[in-house]
Amino acid sequence: MTAGVFGRAAEPIVIDVWSDVVCPFCYLGHAVLREAVEQFPHGSAVQVRYHSFQLNPGFPPGETVLADDYLARQHGMPKAQIAASHAQLTARGAQAGLDYRFERALMVNTLDAHRIIHLAKAHGQESAMVDRLFRAEFTDGLDVSDHKVLAGLAAELGLDRAEAEKALATRAYENDIRADLARARELGITGVPFFVFDDKRAVSGAQPVELFRRALDLSWQDRETQPA
Amino acid sequence: MESSNLEPEPAEAAPDAAEPSAPAALILLEPADDAGACSVDGWCD
Numbered sequence: 208m209t210a211g212v213f214g215r216a217a218e219p220i221v222i223d224v225w226s227d228v229v230c231p232f233c234y235l236g237h238a239v240l241r242e243a244v245e246q247f248p249h250g251s252a253v254q255v256r257y258h259s260f261q262l263n264p265g266f267p268p269g270e271t272v273l274a275d276d277y278l279a280r281q282h283g284m285p286k287a288q289i290a291a292s293h294a295q296l297t298a299r300g301a302q303a304g305l306d307y308r309f310e311r312a313l314m315v316n317t318l319d320a321h322r323i324i325h326l327a328k329a330h331g332q333e334s335a336m337v338d339r340l341f342r343a344e345f346t347d348g349l350d351v352s353d354h355k356v357l358a359g360l361a362a363e364l365g366l367d368r369a370e371a372e373k374a375l376a377t378r379a380y381e382n383d384i385r386a387d388l389a390r391a392r393e394l395g396i397t398g399v400p401f402f403v404f405d406d407k408r409a410v411s412g413a414q415p416v417e418l419f420r421r422a423l424d425l426s427w428q429d430r431e432t433q434p435a
Numbered sequence: 436m437e438s439s440n441l442e443p444e445p446a447e448a449a450p451d452a453a454e455p456s457a458p459a460a461l462i463l464l465e466p467a468d469d470a471g472a473c474s475v476d477g478w479c480d
Contacts, residue, residue: 413470
């Protein structure tokens with residue numbers, strides 16, 4: 208942020224992001240948003256806040272199933288169609304620097320993954336944890352509902368493993384998740400990723416980087432044209 | 436592994452709409468054709 212700037216221009220552009228760990232388009236959207244912020248001349252004046260969203264909140268805790276098998280079973284989707292869809296997304300992901308390995312991806316209940324994100328947020332590691340969890344899910348094929356896995360990922364980021372294990376063993380951060388879900392309902396969000404810029408503009412889905420740049424540019428223009 | 440779901444409140448039931456949408460208070464920037472999202476029924480498109 209430029210020193211000596213007064214009024215709204217001195218405030219960060221706040222981007223609220225709703226996403227789920229097992230949502231492949233959320234991983235892509237996360238990467239594309241990061242690219243847009245890096246391109247943005249005022250990128251240092253952007254604050255990204257992640258919020259929990261569960262696509263399958265009723266998925267049985269402790270159960271894991273290959274995502275491909277889940278899609279085929281839950282939606283009656285032919286395996287060939289799943290493969291074609293994944294190939295397309297894999298190509299888009301590669302352009303954004305992502306390494307999708309859909310053959311390894313697991314469908315799990317993501318409540319505890321969201322709890323570890325909130326723990327990381329309390330330590331200023333929110334974005335890093337979101338990024339690491341996406342990679343664990345879509346590249347490493349890890350079970351991101353497993354407490355040992357989650358505590359290990361927290362430790363990778365320099366967080367205290369014992370604190371993570373303790374948080375996971377309790378119902379810590381569930382109220383934060385409830386608040387995120389409640390806000391999503393208020394906003395009418397039914398799909399993710401969903402991005403809200405300064406509580407004013409929204410981007411739905413893993414849009415091209417140009418659309419995120421447009422949202423950033425418009426948000427910055429607001430600061431230049433509106434008084435504090 | 437001990438875990439549980441959040442107890443859903445009545446208002447937390449999944450909305451009927453399958454497509455992402457924005458409330459009137461938000462300005463939804465025009466989406467591109469090739470963007471993708473996952474909806475609350477677990478469907479990604």
